[in-house]
Amino acid sequence: MKRDILKTLKAEHDELRDLFKELKATTDRGVKKRQGLLEQIEAALIPHAKWEEKVLYPAFKERADRDGLQTHAEAVAEHHAVENSVIPEVHAAEPGTPEFAGRTKVFGELIEHHAKEEEDTMFKMARKMFSAEERAQLDEDYEAWKTSDGAAATLAAEKAKAGMKGAVRALTH
Numbered sequence: 507m508k509r510d511i512l513k514t515l516k517a518e519h520d521e522l523r524d525l526f527k528e529l530k531a532t533t534d535r536g537v538k539k540r541q542g543l544l545e546q547i548e549a550a551l552i553p554h555a556k557w558e559e560k561v562l563y564p565a566f567k568e569r570a571d572r573d574g575l576q577t578h579a580e581a582v583a584e585h586h587a588v589e590n591s592v593i594p595e596v597h598a599a600e601p602g603t604p605e606f607a608g609r610t611k612v613f614g615e616l617i618e619h620h621a622k623e624e625e626d627t628m629f630k631m632a633r634k635m636f637s638a639e640e641r642a643q644l645d646e647d648y649e650a651w652k653t654s655d656g657a658a659a660t661l662a663a664e665k666a667k668a669g670m671k672g673a674v675r676a677l678t679h
């Protein structure tokens with residue numbers, strides 16, 4: 507079977523769903539577990555989101571009709587909400603607290619909403635916009651990028667940014 511970027515991204519959504527389910531099942535006493543799961547979630551989510559933003563979304567936008575442009579705008583706005591608001595709030599909470607539990611629950615709910623919308627709307631449109639060959643090529647490009655220094659640097663930079671924003675939020679709220 508041919509590889510397909512849309513299948514890879516869907517599989518990564520499912521991986522994130524599982525991680526959020528595990529996180530939701532933790533208690534305030536499971537500090538190490540919560541920290542470990544949050545690490546895993548960020549390691550899975552950040553390269554996924556950054557590659558969508560840098561490669562998939564612009565390619566999608568170029569071929570989109572009016573509905574597609576709206577779908578694109580929604581997706582970008584959701585990425586921004588997660589990056590600029592939800593993740594910093596999570597970082598501003600101590601893992602052994604109800605605040606952490608509440609904020610990571612919202613984090614998981616937003617990711618679920620966003621992933622479902624991508625799968626049900628954007629990826630459906632993308633399947634028509636891009637040929638099987640193009641989707642296979644995108645999948646290869648994505649795999650190559652994920653193991654590159656660029657991806658590692660992006661992950662480190664985004665995590666540093668989230669930590670900093672979280673620290674500012676913890677001081678000012």
Ligand SMILES: [Fe+2]
Pocket residue numbers: 555558581585620624
């Ligand atoms: Fe996305």
Ligand SMILES: [Fe+2]
Pocket residue numbers: 515519554558621624
């Ligand atoms: Fe996605």
